[in-house]
Each structure stands twice: as structure tokens, then as C-alpha cells.
Amino acid sequence: TRTPLAAQACVLHGFALPFVDEMLADVRAIEAASPFRHLVTPGGHVMQVAMTNCGTFGWCSDRRGYRYDRLDPQSGMPWPSMPPAFLRLAADAAGEAGFDGYVPDACLINRYAPGTQLSLHQDRDEDDRIAPIVSVSLGLPATFLFGGFARGDKSVRVPLQHGDVVVWGGVDRMRFHGVLPVKPGVHELLGERRINLTFRKVR
Ligand code: MD3
Ligand code: FE
Numbered sequence: 001t002r003t004p005l006a007a008q009a010c011v012l013h014g015f016a017l018p019f020v021d022e023m024l025a026d027v028r029a030i031e032a033a034s035p036f037r038h039l040v041t042p043g044g045h046v047m048q049v050a051m052t053n054c055g056t057f058g059w060c061s062d063r064r065g066y067r068y069d070r071l072d073p074q075s076g077m078p079w080p081s082m083p084p085a086f087l088r089l090a091a092d093a094a095g096e097a098g099f100d101g102y103v104p105d106a107c108l109i110n111r112y113a114p115g116t117q118l119s120l121h122q123d124r125d126e127d128d129r130i131a132p133i134v135s136v137s138l139g140l141p142a143t144f145l146f147g148g149f150a151r152g153d154k155s156v157r158v159p160l161q162h163g164d165v166v167v168w169g170g171v172d173r174m175r176f177h178g179v180l181p182v183k184p185g186v187h188e189l190l191g192e193r194r195i196n197l198t199f200r201k202v203r
Contacts, residue, residue, distance in 0.1 A: 009168035017163040097167035104199035131201035132169025139190030147176035
């Protein structure tokens with residue numbers, strides 16, 4: 001089933017479930033080459049969310065700023081390539097939401113421990129500000145904050161479960177969004193973790 005959030009944003013409940021086993025095996029291979037790490041923000045804060053990437057470009061943050069890079073700064077090697085199952089899921093989900101021909105060139109993988117939150121922000125480091133972002137939630141549930149186009153706009157709370165996919169693009173691409181602190185719990189496949197994959201078109 002599908003829950004509309006706005007004109008060009010929706011939740012596809014359970015859409016990723018048929019892909020989960022393959023995706024988790026792929027995440028294990030990705031983290032073996034490019035481990036999850038806590039990035040430092042330009043302001044000098046260590047991010048609560050642990051991150052890694054796959055695809056042509058990976059999102060990075062350090063004291064110099066936010067950017068996309070072809071190389072993992074920790075290994076000096078290119079980011080692991082985008083697994084075929086990731087590309088298939090991203091394109092299928094985007095198509096289901098009305099965005100045909102979606103080919104992402106980056107996948108940011110976020111790992112949340114219980115208590116971890118992601119404060120309200122916009123995704124503005126991509127050159128393409130129209131192409132959809134496809135987000136896949138795995139493991140512990142979370143409450144997602146779906147806001148407006150200014151930080152102070154009212155936001156709605158959207159519960160996200162293991163296997164849910166959110167797609168947002170077009171006019172809704174630049175909305176503020178965030179994640180409330182993940183509640184303590186143990187997921188049967190992932191244990192005390194939530195993993196979120198966000199597919200992006202950077203260039
Ligand atoms: C709908 N990640 O990595 S994804 C990020 O769960 C990020 O890890 C969050 O925001 C996470 O940049 C949220 C789901 C999502 C994100 C942003 C949206 C859905 C959205 C923006 C507008 C509408
Ligand atoms: Fe974001």
C-alpha cells in the first residue's frame with residue numbers, strides 16, 4: 001500500500017521486503033570495504049548517525065564542509081559499486097511513485113543505534129534538485145519528520161517500519177526532514193540497529 005505525503009512524495013509500505021536478504025548481504029560487503037564511520041560536521045560536531053556509501057559518489061563531511069566524493073577518504077579507494085539489487089529496488093520504487101527511468105549514482109547508508117536522531121535538514125549537496133530521493137528503512141522502526149520548505153514550518157510525523165520505502169522528488173525534493181530518536185529495541189534481523197539507505201542522483 002501507498003501513503004501520499006505530498007504531491008510528489010509518498011511512503012510505499014513494505015515495498016523493500018522482497019529485496020531485504022539480498023540488500024543486507026550487500027550492506028555487509030559494502031561495510032567490509034568502507035566501514036560505517038561517524039563523520040565530523042563543519043562545525044566540529046561528531047554525527048550520531050554512522051555512515052558509509054556505495055555508488056559513483058559518496059556523501060562526506062569534515063571540517064572543510066559537506067560534499068560528494070568519488071573516493072572514500074578513509075581508504076583512498078573508490079566507494080564500493082552500487083549492487084544490482086539496489087539499482088533495481090530504487091528504479092522500481094521510483095517508478096511506482098511516478099518517476100520513470102530513475103538511475104541513482106549515489107547511495108548513502110545511515111546506521112542508527114537506539115537513541116540516535118537526525119535533526120531537521122534539507123538535502124542540498126546534489127546538483128540535481130528535482131530527481132527523486134528513494135529511502136529504504138531496515139531494522140528498528142523510526143519516526144520520520146516530514147516538514148516544509150522553511151526550517152520553522154510545521155512538520156508531520158511519519159512512522160517507518162522495516163521494509164518501508166519513501167520516495168520524494170520534484171516539487172517536494174527540497175523539504176526539511178529528520179528522524180526522531182530511535183527507541184530502544186531488538187529487531188529480529190538487525191538487532192539493536194536501524195539502517196536507512198538513501199538513493200540520490202548527484203550529477
Ligand atoms: C520525504 N536520512 O540521509 S530518509 C539523509 O532515515 C536522511 O536516515 C533519513 O535524511 C534517514 O539525508 C531520512 C527518508 C526521507 C528523507 C527526506 C525526505 C523522506 C523525505 C524529505 C522530504 C520528503
Ligand atoms: Fe536527508
